[in-house]
Structures are given as structure tokens and as C-alpha cells.
Amino acid sequence: MMNLPEHVVFMEKVQSVEHIVHQGKEPQRVLKEISLLIRRGQVWGFNGSSRLEVKLLLEIIANIRPYNSGRCVLIERGMPQHKRIILNHVFYIGSSEMMYNNMNVLEFLMFVTAKSKINKVELQEQIFEFLIDSGLGHISLTSNNLLTQEEKAVILLTAAAYSNSLIIVFNLPEYEFDEILVPAIAKIAAWISQKGKTIILGTTDCLLIEKACSHTGILFNGKIIYADTVEDFRQKFDKVEVIVSDKNIIAMMDILAILLPDHKLSIKNNRLMISRSGSAESDPGMIYQMITSFGWIPERLEVNPKTVQNAYEELIQQHDL
Amino acid sequence: MSSTKYTTPEQIAEMRRELLHEKHKLHKLQGQDLSWKSRLPSGKSMIQLSSWIVFSALVLLLVTSIISINLAKNRGEIPNIWGFQLFSVESGSMEPTLPIGSLIVSRIPKEPGSLTIGDIVTFRTISGIIVTHRIIEVIFNYDGTVAYRTKGDNPKNSPDPELLTEDRVIGLLVAKIPLT
Numbered sequence: 001m002m003n004l005p006e007h008v009v010f011m012e013k014v015q016s017v018e019h020i021v022h023q024g025k026e027p028q029r030v031l032k033e034i035s036l037l038i039r040r041g042q043v044w045g046f047n048g049s050s051r052l053e054v055k056l057l058l059e060i061i062a063n064i065r066p067y068n069s070g071r072c073v074l075i076e077r078g079m080p081q082h083k084r085i086i087l088n089h090v091f092y093i094g095s096s097e098m099m100y101n102n103m104n105v106l107e108f109l110m111f112v113t114a115k116s117k118i119n120k121v122e123l124q125e126q127i128f129e130f131l132i133d134s135g136l137g138h139i140s141l142t143s144n145n146l147l148t149q150e151e152k153a154v155i156l157l158t159a160a161a162y163s164n165s166l167i168i169v170f171n172l173p174e175y176e177f178d179e180i181l182v183p184a185i186a187k188i189a190a191w192i193s194q195k196g197k198t199i200i201l202g203t204t205d206c207l208l209i210e211k212a213c214s215h216t217g218i219l220f221n222g223k224i225i226y227a228d229t230v231e232d233f234r235q236k237f238d239k240v241e242v243i244v245s246d247k248n249i250i251a252m253m254d255i256l257a258i259l260l261p262d263h264k265l266s267i268k269n270n271r272l273m274i275s276r277s278g279s280a281e282s283d284p285g286m287i288y289q290m291i292t293s294f295g296w297i298p299e300r301l302e303v304n305p306k307t308v309q310n311a312y313e314e315l316i317q318q319h320d321l
Numbered sequence: 322m323s324s325t326k327y328t329t330p331e332q333i334a335e336m337r338r339e340l341l342h343e344k345h346k347l348h349k350l351q352g353q354d355l356s357w358k359s360r361l362p363s364g365k366s367m368i369q370l371s372s373w374i375v376f377s378a379l380v381l382l383l384v385t386s387i388i389s390i391n392l393a394k395n396r397g398e399i400p401n402i403w404g405f406q407l408f409s410v411e412s413g414s415m416e417p418t419l420p421i422g423s424l425i426v427s428r429i430p431k432e433p434g435s436l437t438i439g440d441i442v443t444f445r446t447i448s449g450i451i452v453t454h455r456i457i458e459v460i461f462n463y464d465g466t467v468a469y470r471t472k473g474d475n476p477k478n479s480p481d482p483e484l485l486t487e488d489r490v491i492g493l494l495v496a497k498i499p500l501t
Contacts, residue, residue, distance in 0.1 A: 106336075121343045128336060141328040141336060 005076040008167055008198040009038035009061055014070035016056055016222075029068070030056055032222045038198060038215075040166075043189045045201045045209035045230070048219030049316060051173040057219065058171040058202040062092045075166060091165035093172065096152035101145035105131070105155050108144055112159045131158065134187040135180055150175050154184050161192045168192060173202040186212035206309035210234075218312065220319045230308060237311035238304065239264070239275040242287045245300035246272070252298065259290050273304075399451075399491060404429050406492050408443055408453065414473030415441075415453060423499045425453060427492025434467045434487045441494035442471070444485050451491065454481060 016031035030053055038044055048054045059065035063074060075089055099108060109127045116123055131140040136158075139151055147155070153172050160168040177185060182205070189212045192199045203209065209216050209230060216233050218226040226233060241263075246252055249272050253265050256274070264275040274287055284303045291298060304310070386402050393400035400406065406427045410419045418441070419425060427443045436442060436456055443453040457480060458470035468484040 119347065121340065121347050125340045125344065128340065132333065137333055138327045141332050142326060146326045 006040050007037065007073070008040050008042075008075055009036060009200070010071075010073040010076075011036040011061075012071040014060065014072055015068045016060065017066050017068045018056060020052075020222075028222065030222055031060070031067075031219075034060075034070070034224055036217065036224065036227055038200065040198055041193050041196050042215050043193050043199045043201070043213045044215045044217060045203055045213035046217045046219065047173075047204055047206065047209060047312060049221070050219070051204060053219045053222055054173045054202045054204070055171055058169050058200060059094070061200060062090050062094075062167075062169040062171070063087055064092065064094075089166040091160040091163050091168045093153060093156045093160060093168070093170050096149045096156060096172070096175075098156060099144045099147075099152050101143075104141050104143050105136075105139055105147070106141055108155065109159055109162065113162045116162070127158075127162070130191075134158070134184045136184050138180075150177050150181055153177075154181050154188070157185060157188050161188050161195075166197055168197065168199045169202075170199065171202040173204050175203075177203075177205060177208055182208050182211050189213070206307065206312050210308040216308070218315060220316060225319055226315060233315075234306040234308055234311050237314045238306040238308075239277075239314060240273045240304040240306075240310055241276055242274040242284050243302050243304055244272040244274065244291070244298045245270070245302075246298040252296070255294065255296075256291070259294065260287065263287075401429065405495065406443070408451070408492075410453065414475050414478050415455075416475045418455075418474040419453065419497055420499060423497055425494055426496045426498070427453075428495050430490060430493045433490040436467075436469060436487075436490070436493065442469070442485070442490055443492040443494070444471070445489045445491060447483055447489075452481075453494070456485075460484065 011034050014031065014034040015029050018030045019027040020030050021027045034057065046054050046057060056065060060067050060072065061074070074087065100111070103111060106124065106128055109131075110120070110124055113123060113127070118126070128140060131137060136154065139147060139155075144152065144155075153170070153175055154177075157168070157170055160170075185201075185208060189199050189201075193214070201208065201213065213230050215228065216226070216230050217224055218233075226237075244252065249267060249270060253267065253272055256263075256272070257265055260274065262277060264277045266273045266275070288301060291301070389402060390400040406429070408425050408427060410421055410423050410425060413421050425443070430436065430442075436459070438456055438459060440456045441453060442456060443451060445451055452471075454471035454473050456469045457472045460468045460470065462468060466487070468486055470480055471485050472478055472480040
């Protein structure tokens with residue numbers, strides 16, 4: 001493998017040139033004092049309360065948008081503040097309209113990998129099997145003009161995976177990926193990461209972050225309010241321990257409020273969420289025992305698997321207050 | 322290209338069969354290659370080898386030329402490389418054939434006594450000046466020696482007053498390099 005630099009993106013107090021105007025208020029910068037460090041081989045997913053903020057941040061990272069102040073270093077090379085060029089080592093996907101419509105998916109991928117030194121028959125087989133393995137077999141020979149924009153975007157990500165670029169910026173927070181495409185992205189991202197490359201996704205889909213990313217960054221009001229591993233994010237902010245489903249959920253909540261005074265109870269989608277309050281650890285087994293000791297068996301009781309979605313909602317709620 | 326939106330399992334299976342077939346063909350070809358082709362250097366390495374030989378030859382030629390020119394200059398001789406000499410034309414006596422400023426390549430004649438009319442020769446005059454003119458007449462002397470009457474091509478010129486003897490012939494024109 002090439003001798004790749006360890007620090008891929010380094011940002012220090014970066015402020016955007018763009019401003020946002022709220023009625024009756026002073027114009028504010030869209031991004032304020034962004035500090036970030038992304039290392040080689042990591043898969044980052046950026047989410048936030050505003051798609052504009054996410055999109056803009058990734059554009060600055062890809063060096064296609066100027067920034068007003070601060071310091072930004074890409075692959076250990078300083079990025080000039082005002083000179084905007086797509087660098088060779090960045091594969092930027094900001095739209096899915098980059099695909100040729102007169103080809104099918106496999107033909108397109110063969111076309112973009114034409115420079116590869118691997119034998120064409122073997123390469124074609126490799127790409128074809130990779131598509132099938134990633135769960136994209138159903139579109140592997142489909143004409144590009146029949147694909148949805150999300151499907152096109154995933155094919156472009158596959159093309160990026162086969163490129164020599166060290167950073168892949170997948171900046172499509174406005175796209176909604178379905179349950180077939182999310183695992184496909186996760187698979188491709190894992191392969192990219194294995195090759196020592198870095199992938200940065202802009203998305204508002206928490207599930208995509210959960211499935212595909214090793215790290216996440218959360219933007220709120222132009223600032224990064226969280227930037228660390230996905231695992232840490234889930235454990236730290238998804239405080240729901242147990243989820244209880246039952247017909248008499250409201251009555252149960254009243255009783256449990258007395259039995260579990262150290263816990264926070266809330267109803268969401270007809271399900272009772274039992275969360276720990278504060279930073280104290282709680283034991284789901286103990287909660288279950290307490291419910292059953294009361295002589296009452298709920299229809300369904302499950303230990304919360306800790307999701308990015310819940311963690312995200314909790315974090316945003318904390319900052320919104 | 323598929324006319325339906327999704328690729329069917331049948332299409333995938335067909336594609337796999339096609340790829341497998343192509344791979345078999347490829348392996349067959351590679352097997353044949355091993356029999357005789359692989360023993361020869363590939364086209365790319367042949368080109369690299371040839372380029373290297375040409376480059377080395379050019380460098381060698383340049384180095385030997387520089388050494389021989391300097392040695393000849395030190396000895397007060399006219400420098401030559403493998404019998405070829407280079408002169409620059411400084412007067413208009415041979416215009417329009419040899420314009421002022423052009424370079425001429427001459428070679429030392431093997432038999433200076435057998436030059437013919439029309440040959441352009443570089444020679445040393447009795448006073449020691451190097452001149453390039455055309456032979457317009459060959460004169461055979463009674464003692465068996467040969468002399469040449471020379472003249473510049475410029476119509477203004479008249480034939481040179483002194484006859485050229487074979488011992489003063491330096492070179493016979495081979496080519497001209499018009500730099501102006």
C-alpha cells in the first residue's frame with residue numbers, strides 16, 4: 001500500500017464565507033469555528049439540523065468552497081483560502097448527474113476504471129461480483145437512465161472506490177437512501193476504509209451513519225456539537241434502556257413512575273421508553289424484575305439496542321433547549 | 322443493454338457465463354504465450370532497451386566529439402569528427418549556393434587528385450586563408466600532378482587567380498545547413 005498520510009482533514013476554527021439571515025436578526029455565518037480532525041481510513045458521517053450546513057462543510061472539506069478564516073489542511077497540504085480547485089486526491093460526489101446515460105452500470109464502471117492495469121476481463125468480473133456482493137446485483141446491468149438519483153449516487157460511490165483518490169466526499173444530504181441502498185453504501189464504505197482511504201458522507205439519515213460510519217459529526221446552528229465515534233455517540237446520548245409495548249401503556253407509565261423514580265419515562269409511537277436520568281448506569285434486568293414483581297407481564301419488553309437516531313434526537317434536544 | 326429497470330437473476334447468470342468463457346479464453350491465450358512469446362522481451366521493454374542504446378550512443382558521440390575537437394584545436398588543426406568537418410560561411414562569394422552564415426559539412430577527400438568539375442571544395446590559399454569555392458576546370462600538368470581552377474558561385478566573382486593544388490585541399494562539400 002502507498003505511504004499515506006495519517007491526518008487526512010484538519011480544520012481549525014474555520015468560518016464560512018456564507019451568511020444566513022434570520023428575520024429581525026443580524027446576519028450570521030453559516031459555519032462558525034469548525035475544528036475537526038479526520039484520520040486515514042475513517043468513515044465519517046455528518047448530520048445536522050440544516051442540510052445547508054452539512055453540504056457547505058463538505059464542500060469546504062473538498063476544497064470547492066472558499067472559507068473566510070481559520071485553517072484547513074487536506075492530506076497534510078494547506079488549502080488556499082480563495083483558490084478553489086478539486087484536488088487530484090479528492091473524489092467529490094455532489095450530484096448524481098455525473099453518470100453517462102447511454103451505458104449500463106457495469107459498462108459505466110468499466111469506463112471509469114479504464115486506466116486500471118488489471119486485465120479487463122478480470123476487472124469486469126471483480127466489479128460485477130462486487131456489485132452483487134454489495135446488494136446491487138439487481139441494477140448491475142441496468143441502463144443508467146433508468147436508475148433513481150440515489151441508485152446513481154451509490155454507483156458513483158462504487159466508481160470512487162475503484163479510483164486512486166485518497167478522500168471520497170459523498171455530499172448528498174438531500175438524498176434519501178432506502179433499505180437496499182443503505183447496506184450497499186455500508187459495504188462499499190467498509191471496502192474503501194480497508195484500502196486505507198477516507199470517506200466523508202453528508203447525510204440526514206441516522207441509519208446510514210449507524211450502518212456505514214465509524215465516526216460522526218453533528219452540526220447545530222453552524223457549529224460542530226459532536227465529533228467522535230458512532231459507538232461513543234450511541235452509548236453517550238441514547239439514554240433509553242428499555243422499551244415496553246403494551247395496550248395499557250399509559251396506566252403502566254403512571255405505576256412505573258413511582259417504581260422507578262431515578263428514571264425518565266416517555267411515550268413514543270405507543271411505546272414506553274424508560275431512560276436513565278443523568279449519567280448513572282442502569283440495569284435493564286433490574287427494570288424487568290421490578291415490572292414483573294408488580295405482577296404484571298407486558299406484551300413486549302426489549303432492551304434498547306441504542307440507535308444513532310435516538311442519540312441524535314437527544315443531542316439536538318439538549319442543544320435546542 | 323437491459324430494457325427493463327432491474328437486472329434479472331437470469332441476466333446475472335448469463336453475464337457470469339460470459340465472463341467465465343472470456344476468462345477461459347484468456348487463460349488459454351496466456352498458456353500459449355508461455356510457450357514462446359514469454360521468452361522474448363515484451364514490446365515495452367524492447368522499446369525501453371532501444372531507447373537506452375540510442376541515448377547512450379548519442380552521449381558517447383557527444384563526448385568523443387568534444388574531446389576530438391579540443392585536441393585538434395590545441396594542435397592547431399581543423400577539427401573533424403570521423404573525417405567530417407564543419408565550417409561556417411563568412412563571405413558572399415558562394416551566394417546563392419551558400420548564403421552567409423550557413424554551415425557546411427565537408428569530408429576529407431580520399432583522393433584529392435581525382436576531384437571533378439562542379440565539386441565544391443574547401444581549401445587553404447597560398448596565404449593560408451580557408452576558402453570554399455567550386456572547381457570550374459581541372460588542369461593536368463606534364464609531371465602528372467593535377468591542379469584546379471576554382472571560382473565562387475556569386476556571378477560578381479571572377480575565377481580565382483591562383484590554381485589549387487591537391488595538397489591544399491581540406492574538404493569536399495557534403496551538405497549545407499542553411500541557418501539564415
